[in-house]
Amino acid sequence: xxxxxxxxxxxxxxxxxxxxxxxxxxxxxxxxxxxxxxxxxxxxxxxxxxxxxxxxxxxxxxxxxxxxxxxxxxxxxxxxxxxxxxxxxxxxxxxxxxxxxxxxxxxxxxxxxxxxxxxxxxxxxxxxxxxxxxxxxxxxxxxxxxxxxxxxxxxxxxxxxxxxxxxxxxxxxxxxxxxxxxxxxxxxxxxxxxxxxxxxxxxxxxxxxxxxxxxxxxxxxxxxxxxxxxxxxxxxxxxxxxxxxxxxxxxxxxxxxxxxxxxxxxxxxxxxxxxx
Numbered sequence: 479x480x481x482x483x484x485x486x487x488x489x490x491x492x493x494x495x496x497x498x499x500x501x502x503x504x505x506x507x508x509x510x511x512x513x514x515x516x517x518x519x520x521x522x523x524x525x526x527x528x529x530x531x532x533x534x535x536x537x538x539x540x541x542x543x544x545x546x547x548x549x550x551x552x553x554x555x556x557x558x559x560x561x562x563x564x565x566x567x568x569x570x571x572x573x574x575x576x577x578x579x580x581x582x583x584x585x586x587x588x589x590x591x592x593x594x595x596x597x598x599x600x601x602x603x604x605x606x607x608x609x610x611x612x613x614x615x616x617x618x619x620x621x622x623x624x625x626x627x628x629x630x631x632x633x634x635x636x637x638x639x640x641x642x643x644x645x646x647x648x649x650x651x652x653x654x655x656x657x658x659x660x661x662x663x664x665x666x667x668x669x670x671x672x673x674x675x676x677x678x679x680x681x682x683x684x685x686x687x688x689x690x691x692x693x694x695x696x697x698x699x700x701x702x703x704x705x706x707x708x709x710x711x712x713x714x715x716x717x718x719x720x721x722x723x724x725x726x727x728x729x730x731x732x733x734x735x736x737x738x739x740x741x742x743x744x745x746x747x748x749x750x751x752x753x754x
Contacts, residue, residue, distance in 0.1 A: 524552035526588055526616055528629040536610070536634035539738035540674040541601040541706065544632070546614065547593055554588045554618040557581055559596040561612050564631065567603035568610040588618070602636050610634040639738050644705055645670040652752040655722040667713045667731055667749065671705035673738045679703050681713050684730040690716040727751040
């Protein structure tokens, strides 16, 4: 993420509403003079109003998209929103199709009395609790002039996560001993994330069978090695049908990973395997 590129593009003719200097903690991320006055403060031009409650409970280590809702009493065009991290341990990302800012869902125009929203992805670190802060600035055009305003401060109460890291969704599987089915002899283990983030997930299997891993000595999740809250992903191993005999087998799956606080952990579960 490069906040500098987005904010450096502000027009030199932009009218800044309010005169308080940008906080020094954000100077390196957001160069230029922006207002610290909140929206709705008796200005001579229509200003957008931030409707979203800026105080949020936040699970430690979470990475979530946050919707910021806006309204206005007049048609405002070329709306852009910039969010600047104002404390350590928080990262800001914008939608991939927008370079250094976020804009409205439908287009970049906020129509009179319309409610629309902008989205920004916020990620907090895994090592510190406490409140994380980010400053919200909005820029828009009205009657041929461009304006910008400090709209508010997001406050994320970063609470330590307590609970299971993930759920194991697979208890049984089946494969074939028919050599013609070799391309289908993948055994899948499905998992669902419960903690905000579980990283570095790697699985090995204890069995009397010869197990083949995608990563030579282990397997991991299909998408990547991280499982986010609510995300479902799958790990796979392959069994050679020419080395199998019909019957029942137990596969002990050993999982190593790091929890949301960065602590290394292990967990095991059993798969009941049917060989046809």
